[in-house]
Amino acid sequence: MSSNSQRSFKVYKIDNGTVIDHINSSMALKIIDILEIKKDGIVSIGMNFDSAVTGKKDIIKIENVHLDKKHTDMIAIFSPQATINIIKDSEVVEKRQVEVPKVINKVLRCPNPTCVTNKYHDCDSKFIVEHYDENQTYGRCYYCERETLITPDLVK
Numbered sequence: 163m164s165s166n167s168q169r170s171f172k173v174y175k176i177d178n179g180t181v182i183d184h185i186n187s188s189m190a191l192k193i194i195d196i197l198e199i200k201k202d203g204i205v206s207i208g209m210n211f212d213s214a215v216t217g218k219k220d221i222i223k224i225e226n227v228h229l230d231k232k233h234t235d236m237i238a239i240f241s242p243q244a245t246i247n248i249i250k251d252s253e254v255v256e257k258r259q260v261e262v263p264k265v266i267n268k269v270l271r272c273p274n275p276t277c278v279t280n281k282y283h284d285c286d287s288k289f290i291v292e293h294y295d296e297n298q299t300y301g302r303c304y305y306c307e308r309e310t311l312i313t314p315d316l317v318k
């Protein structure tokens with residue numbers, strides 16, 4: 163095999179599972195974190211692939227798991243253009259966009275140091291999404307009511 167044809171083989175196709183495509187460049191690892199899929203099976207990650215639409219993109223392939231909308235909508239916070247592809251028998255049987263959820267449970271920490279969610283480990287965080295556009299999402303902490311711009315560094 164020549165080096166050129168080796169280079170054209172990037173991430174292999176999967177028979178069954180979920181492909182998260184068009185992820186904003188360098189967001190793949192954060193998304194793996196929020197999906198909590200690290201122990202679920204074979205996960206391949208491609209980072210900084212060329213993309214006609216966004217310049218560069220990341221891609222995640224999770225084998226033998228079909229992630230539902232409830233799981234994948236979280237991705238919209240960090241990568242609103244991401245596409246979810248459900249693969250069965252090697253074919254894309256469902257393709258959907260991600261939508262910013264109304265409520266974000268558990269995955270973020272509140273930036274307010276005196277918030278109850280930072281004081282007690284058994285108190286999960288909860289943010290109510292107030293408004294968002296393609297670049298920014300603002301959420302209000304359900305407990306201390308502080309409004310905050312949601313950024314990747316708030317992922318626990």
Ligand code: CTP
Nearest residue numbers: 174175176177181183223245247249252253254
């Ligand atoms: N894919 C995969 N395994 C398959 C089928 C598809 O890993 N058996 C991946 C492709 O590599 C691609 C994504 O799933 O990253 C979507 O596949 P497809 O819809 O065929 O590609 P495009 O038409 O390029 O998708 P889009 O229009 O969303 O850019």
Ligand code: ZN
Nearest residue numbers: 272277303306
């Ligand atoms: Zn708070």
